[in-house]
Amino acid sequence: MRFMLDGLEVFFPYDFIYKEQYSYMQELKKALDAKGDCLLEMPTGTGKTVTLLSFITSYQLAHPETGKLIYCTRTVPEMTKAVEELKRVVAYRHEELRKDAVASGSDDAAAEATAAAADLLGICLSSRRNMCVHPRVMSNESDRERVDAQCRSMTAQWVRSRAEADPSVRLCEFFENYDRLGTDADLRGIYTLDDLKAAGQEHGWCPYFLARHAISFANVVVYNYQYMLDPKIANLVSRELEDKSIVVFDEAHNIDNVCIEALSVTLDRGTLEGAARNLGRLAAEAIPGNIRNAELFVRFMRHVVRFLKDRIKVAHVDSETPASFLHRMGTTLSVDPKPLRFAYSRLNSLLRTLEVTEVDEFAPISLVADFATLLATYPKGFMVVLEPFNSRTPHIPDPIMQLACLDASLAVRPVFQKFQSVILTSGTLSPLDMYPKILNFHPVVRASFEMSLTRPCILPLVVSRGRDQTPLSTKFETRDDQNVMRNYGDLVVQMASTVPDGMVVFFPSYSYMETIITAWHEWGVLERVEAHKLLFIETKDIVATTLSLGSFRRACDSGRGAVFFSIARGKVAEGIDFDRHYGRAVVLVGVPFQYTLSHVLRARLAFMRDHYHIREQDFLTFDALRNSAQCVGRVIRSKRDYGVMVFGDMRYARQDKRTKLPLWVQQAMRPAHLALTPELAASVTARFLREMAQPEDAEAAVGTSLLRLEHVKSLEAARLADEATAEKGVAVGGGAAGSAADAIREALAGGFAAEGDRAKPGSSDPEHAAAAATAEAMAAVSYPPRGAAGATGLGATQQSVSAPGAFSGLGGFLDADDEDDEDDAEWMHVLPAAASSAAGTAGVAAVSAGASAADVAAGEDVEDDPGVLSDEEALAAQAEAEAEGLEASSRKRPAPEGGRGLSAPKRAKAAADP
Structure with missing residues (x-):
């Protein structure tokens, strides 16, 4: 479809467009015309990715002065999906422009040249492990550190210089061919990671360094959040990007947590011991005479590590501001702590000078240097928190020291300041007024869209009480109540016996899931569930969880059906889709509030209260409900899909909670479905599934949902x-x-x-x-x-x-x-x-x-x-x-x-x- 929108010609690669996609483009145009930032919430499964790509690439074509599109995703599958959609958009545009040239009287060759001139280059960038094609390096594909180390050992400048004198030194032929010919390559088209690897093998070029080089002249760049938000990586990869670029953060509902993690560092005794060994190894190296000051740097870092080892010995939780911590350090060591600001860069310079390729072996001292640099760079927005126990082993003394970032805006502020337009978008951004506060920016456009439907493909239900009328909730005072746990078990059994194929159950935390599953096992609840479906459980081991997910899908494909127990804040809730028959229902047990006794969380809440006037309860509720929305959104990935969303907690029935859910979830809620028992929920679900099983009249959507x-x-x-x-x-x-x-x-x-x-x-x-x-x-x-x-x-x-x-x-x-x-x-x-x-x-x-x-x-x-x-x-x-x-x-x-x-x-x- 090719149409005009407020004076802009848009190339949309499908014959129909959803009503919300058209409205989404209207809001995008307002933001890009104003050269400002925007915050857009679009319903899950309504084609957000293709809408963004088709509109922004059309905008680039109409406004050549606009810079490149930088599309940030969280995972490699999301990156691949975005690039595949970009291929479809560009292929459609190419064909339409070729038709225009033919219609104007040009011959086929001239028409093809005219269309090709408007083509763009789109690439994606990931880690060496995901892009390397060297057979020797990829023998260690599962070990990221080994892949990086072996790559450096064959591509570092000093290694190549040594190879000129000693032919026996092994180099990477892919990198050498890229360095000799690849930098002059006329790249055109759209490349996924697999496409780059195939091109690299065909031409003998290194895909990783080719993509790094192509970023400077590509029209569309797709990569991970970290390449934009983590200052250590952004300074290497994104520093040269032009200011007129348009930055998109897709699935941005958790962007504040990504920002905080990028600027936070945790040290323990093992890390500090490793840092001391790293410094001893550096001191033993034959430091060249022209960098004799490096000895002073190593000696200075030894003093810092010794101070941190003494400071980490605490019997009770303690915290202090960066200024207080630096003052204590300066007084104790009788040194000026100002040089700490350059600790990380000085360390990397020293490792390069000493021709160290096994950089990951120096990870402990790198962490300490990162800790020191952040501590000395940011006087506000951070807190040093010392705890005598590690959360992984709460009963064994293992002190930890955290430099906790409290202000998410510190990581994203350079992005807002540098680039012309920054777009934050997701299906779960409600309430929209919270993100401008916690990220400290001022969007020119903010909008949330309803889902236009010809049939109700989602069914939100609030189960607020059990069979015996016991109120259901995971509040602290009731979460260990056996009646509550029995009724939650009854809810899972009722839904498992009613819903065909796949079903997902989300719990608020690992500890609560372990507690309730143990009780259900003793009471025979799990046996009742397994009478209807196979049961799989998410664990903290990512490999075991991946295997469980594969078995879950095979059980659904075979018709046996399966239930997957997962965590609301886990990897499954964030990155795995349970579309079609893999997720006909999702049951949310409780409200996934954060652990409010966390000292880092308490410090962050106090910071937001004092600096951004955000009440603690407001943020905690916002954070819990965005995670709830993310969980229930796993089961609906298109308008042709359908699923049941069960909110298992009486608090979801409250108006102040419901209105913080996304608009497209609110619109599907009905008053009669806000205070159900498990039996009533199963009855409503059965009726809904019977309706959804009927043939869908596709023509009924034309003119209402489909345009x-x-x-x-x-x-x-x-x-x-x-x-x-x-x-x-x-x-x-x-x-x-x-x-x-x-x-x-x-x-x-x-x-x-x-x-x-x-x-x-x-x-x-x-x-x-x-x-x-x-x-x-x-x-x-x-x-x-x-x-x-x-x-x-x-x-x-x-x-x-x-x-x-x-x-x-x-x-x-x-x-x-x-x-x-x-x-x-x-x-x-x-x-x-x-x-x-x-x-x-x-x-x-x-x-x-x-x-x-x-x-x-x-x-x-x-x-x-x-x-x-x-x-x-x-x-x-x-x-x-x-x-x-x-x-x-x-x-x-x-x-x-x-x-x-x-x-x-x-x-x-x-x-x-x-």
């Missing part, structure tokens, strides 16, 4: 008409605003309009037109779609939907009739203040985001929506709000007495204090 080219053209035509009407209305003074509003009503009734709101028709006042245009821009950028109660001030006001085509979002402030246009125009001026006031009131915050016009047009009963209050509830909420001094009614707010004569500021004051 053809003619639908997209209609949307673009409506947008252009809107702009023309708005310009005419401002220039002439009105009179034509009604036609634009009518067009928007028709689009809404047809199910094609975006979730933004437009100005009210009928006004002939120029002031009204300008205010309406301002409100439209605010709604497009700032206000999320219906359902995110409490996300904005408008979301905290019950909205009035009296007829098909009535406005949503602004419907609580602008009535759908044609009366009192002047009042409505004035109210447009006070929307931000009224929204802020409404959002800050606890009584009104509970009022729902309301039903959209599309719901009413589709004939849905708005009272069935969990976000809409009944008449009695609305009256009660109104009375409570009036007691607070605010109007909570969803009807049109009356103008203040004598309101027609008041100015906009006075009306704003009247709105705040009616």
Whole structure:
């Protein structure tokens, strides 16, 4: 599909586009046009990757001044998936441009050359272990350290210099061929890791160093987060990237944790002993005379290691700031700690000078040097935490010293400062207002999208009580209650007996999983589960877990069915998809809160409270629910897929918890499914699975969920008409605003309009037109779609939907009739203040985001929506709000007495204090 979007020609390699993909592109364009950052949450399984790649590469083609696209992923499979999608996008664009050239009268050769000129180079970069093709090196493929060491032993400059005098010195022929010919290679096309390896074997080039070299001139670069966020790696790989580049962090819901891990260092006694041995080995080396200062550096680091070995001996938990720690060190050693800032770079320089290829053997002293450099570089945002016991062996004295990064923005700040646009996107970013705080940036666009569906392919259920009416929860005071554990076992048995094929159960922690599984084994619960499905369990051993996953998939493929027990914060929850028959249901046991007695976590919570004004409970809830959303999202990877999401904890039924889940999960929740027992959950699940087993009418999605080219053209035509009407209305003074509003009503009734709101028709006042245009821009950028109660001030006001085509979002402030246009125009001026006031009131915050016009047009009963209050509830909420001094009614707010004569500021004051 090839279409125009706000003046930009987009090459999209499929014949249909989802409604949310089109809306996603609209928000992307706003961010790129503004040369700013954005935060976008798109439902799982709706084609986020191909949407990003097709739009941004089209933007690059239309704006040659735009820099390269740097696409950051977390895992190698995600990297491969992104590059495969890029291949599809570029192949489609190549063919379309070739057709254009032929149509213009060019011969086939000229047409092919024209299309090829617009082609781009896309590469991906990973570790040597994933890219090396040398047979000798790859004999140690499973050992990353050995692969790196052997590669250096054949490619280091001093080794090559030695080989010139001694032919017996073995070099890497792939690297030599790359160095001789590969740097001049005319690379074109898109290369996955396997493609690079195949090209390397074909031409005799080293794929790893070829990719490192190609980064400087490639149009699209795909690599891991660490290449951008870890300063040690970024300084080597990403330092030369141009400032006009566009950076995308895909699956960015855990980016703050990645940032913190990149800048945190943990030392124990074993590491310090190894560092002392490393220094002894360096001191014994014949240090060349021209770097005699290296002896002083080695002596200085010996003093540092000795101090750390003494400081780590603690009987109780202790912590101190970097400044305090450095002062203690300077006083004890009688040295100036300022040179510590250069410890890491000085050590690497010394290892290169001494021609050390087995760099990983010096990992202990490298850790100490990294610790020292970070300590001296960042006076704020860090804490040194000393504990007498290691978490892996809590009963054996094994002290550890952690330099814990508390401020996630420190690692990502250089990225925001350097590059033109940074895009954070994922399916689980709610609530969106938390990331700008913890990463300390200011997105120009933030948006969350609902999932447009023709059939409900996801079924969220909240199981809040057991068969015996025992409340289900993993709260500290109830997690060891045997009745609670029995009822959780009953829930797993009920779901295992109802759900076909694969099922996944997530627990909040390893310790709780071990405790409850032991109890279930004693009570015979596991035997009841195994009567229906085979059982597999995630362990801390990654190799054993990988084998278990393979067996789980084979059991599902054979029809036997299987259950996989996993951890909410484990590797499986983050990187493994249970799509199709591998995951027809996911059961979430409890709410996966972090271990709040962790001293590092307590320090981070205190830092965010003091510096970013984030309450501890707000962050803990946000963190737990984003992990919950990530877990349940494992079972739905496309709109043709379907699955059941069981939230096994009574806390999920609370409004303050539900509204922090992604919008596409909230929209599927029903009031009748918020307080179920295991039996009721199994019954609802069985009915849902029977419905999903029926043949799907693909044509029913066309025009609602799936958009053809003619639908997209209609949307673009409506947008252009809107702009023309708005310009005419401002220039002439009105009179034509009604036609634009009518067009928007028709689009809404047809199910094609975006979730933004437009100005009210009928006004002939120029002031009204300008205010309406301002409100439209605010709604497009700032206000999320219906359902995110409490996300904005408008979301905290019950909205009035009296007829098909009535406005949503602004419907609580602008009535759908044609009366009192002047009042409505004035109210447009006070929307931000009224929204802020409404959002800050606890009584009104509970009022729902309301039903959209599309719901009413589709004939849905708005009272069935969990976000809409009944008449009695609305009256009660109104009375409570009036007691607070605010109007909570969803009807049109009356103008203040004598309101027609008041100015906009006075009306704003009247709105705040009616």
